[in-house]
Amino acid sequence: MTNLRINTERLWGSLMELARIGATPKGGVKRLTLTDEDRRARDLFVRWAREAGLAVEVDAVGNIFARRAGTDAAAAPVAMGSHLDSQPSGGKFDGAYGVMAGLEVLRTLEDAGVRTRAPLEVVSWTNEEGSRFTPVMMGSGVFANVFPLSHVRAQKDIDGVTVGDALQGIGYAGAAAPHGLGAYLEAHIEQGPVLEAEGRTIGVVQGALGQRWYDVTVTGQDAHAGPTPMELRRDALLGASRIIQEVNRIARAFPDNARGTVGFLQVKPNSRNVIPGEVRTTVDFRNARAATLDAMCAELERGVRAIEAECRVRVELRENTYFQPCEFDPAMVAGVRAAAAALGLSHRDIVSGAGHDAVYVARVAPTAMIFIPCEGGISHNEIESATPADLAAGCNVLLHAALGKAGVADSRRAA
């Protein structure tokens, strides 16, 4: 099997055809979950899956499973997948790549007449992005028992439409019974700049960073910028600027892939000659180890108390979200690394900074991910881009990692 390769042109062609659904003028994709665009993308995937001889099932939260039988009917399936929904200004590859790569693996095996011991599945998880309905990673979260089905079905979009009604509306409220997975592999663009910066093709993903998000309010006193001497000010934006510095200092000082970001900031009254009386902002801390993440947060708490005294402001830090760090299955990760090495692809171990369906699936099945470079590390953007060669390389790693896990039973072709 070591010479088996996926069809680069077919993978690229499928991605480009899929990207026409919800295509935006700037070359991106707007395919919000459970909209008509999502339905059309699902329908196309289902059609292609059936054309490839796969058995398609949909579960109650709209996750689609397209299965190719193995020789051992008792073996739990080895699944590959990701999601077909996008951000409002999304790109062609985030999510779509993982689903199309899984499909391409099964098409390749079908062409080559390879039978696996364990069944193989391609999965499209519902609502990974969380743009229309929260929580993010909804479908994989329900699959992994993170969220009760009844809870997510009742979630509403901005117009008051529930997930349950939206699923019904597009015809993807399925009845498939829950089933276990023997393993899960997800191919994805990196969404970061590391692989491109180092000129490597494959990221062997060790796991995902834990995340702790805060809402922050800095309260001072707004006052006229002219008549108020510096020493009598209670400048909320000066306080917020110190918090931004502190978040960045902490993220650079701590180990274990520490990251710290202040991405949102709103000033009141936001007038050039008025000292700001209130700033609302956010903190996003990430780390590969839960204990280190906790230590970063404790350090921020201490820093904020000092900033309050120095800047004569009051700072309220409210935890908003917590995702624990995720470590993928070492044997699965080793399988990805071995496949990349056997294919002669340059690779490196990497930790995912973002959440992915794989993070939830990892709670119920041995899981790993495969990253490939994306141009400039840019994602969640219409200009998101990846090369056909890199997309094919990641898909070949997926093929061989999946085969390694599922086991080859027999083939028309010589090994």
Place this chain on the structure above:
Amino acid sequence: MTNLRINTERLWGSLMELARIGATPKGGVKRLTLTDEDRRARDLFVRWAREAGLAVEVDAVGNIFARRAGTDAAAAPVAMGSHLDSQPSGGKFDGAYGVMAGLEVLRTLEDAGVRTRAPLEVVSWTNEEGSRFTPVMMGSGVFANVFPLSHVRAQKDIDGVTVGDALQGIGYAGAAAPHGLGAYLEAHIEQGPVLEAEGRTIGVVQGALGQRWYDVTVTGQDAHAGPTPMELRRDALLGASRIIQEVNRIARAFPDNARGTVGFLQVKPNSRNVIPGEVRTTVDFRNARAATLDAMCAELERGVRAIEAECRVRVELRENTYFQPCEFDPAMVAGVRAAAAALGLSHRDIVSGAGHDAVYVARVAPTAMIFIPCEGGISHNEIESATPADLAAGCNVLLHAALGKAGVADSRRAA
């Protein structure tokens, strides 16, 4: 004359009656320039002026001059005044106090039968606030030949209405010929916290700070907060936070009443888990000396170049506005100080951080200002507040400083 005092209750009553025009539910005033509210306030002032026996004239930009004759018809008038327009969410005292205090001085002289050598005038300048039409301090600016009349008459509000049409519309496009002033005195709330913090009643205003305003754009690269390592970021908000710190550091390091404020800040894309790619912000630098203000700006330029290199961002600084520092006439300032001392009022020298009509009038007449405390230093706000006692104290200083300049000719009362 040293025992002569204004009528505290009448001054307070006039201010409160005037504040009913454009009154807001929160106790403030919305009286945008050249609106119907402004017209009603002008009409009330003109009626009161005529009732006090004053001769009223209106010039081509709507400035109102209410004159009480002196015994020396050749002497240039000593004027007192301020403005009747307000910010959209303004208070009862900003501007209104200076006009009502001038009127109260003339009512007091009338009651006491005091005749002055030089004529006395109360002036209400058009559009000091600049909220509806720019530039700010429009009427006094035209009077002092800072702006050509034709230029300001052509200025448009957000609905496309010109100053010329608005003046015509409220009936205040006058025909008074330009005339010189022998002196000008403006009583005003401090709009800052210094007098209140020190427990003093009178601010003897030395002049006004020069101002230099910048528009600032910080350009980095927006990227996903999770997958982007700290060392590969180009975080525009991190750069902006450094600029905020630098502006504050400079303002604290330089002498001559240096002030530095970042009051406005806008982040793109402003999402909690996206590293900001662009920040638009502003800098407001003020100083009593032009050379020191220049040095502050040069220091900021240098600081910004270092921030660009450190944070891997590009910073564009564009000068937006420049007001040169203003020094009031030393003899006029001494007259205010002497009046405060003679009245036994606690006082201190102070520099105005804000612009006032007096800053422009100072270019064409010997000028000084009198500050009184306002609660919490708060102004341009519906909760702006001052006490009847402080308002009366400032008005008594105005009375005696004006008398000192105009000269007492004769009186029914013994001096």
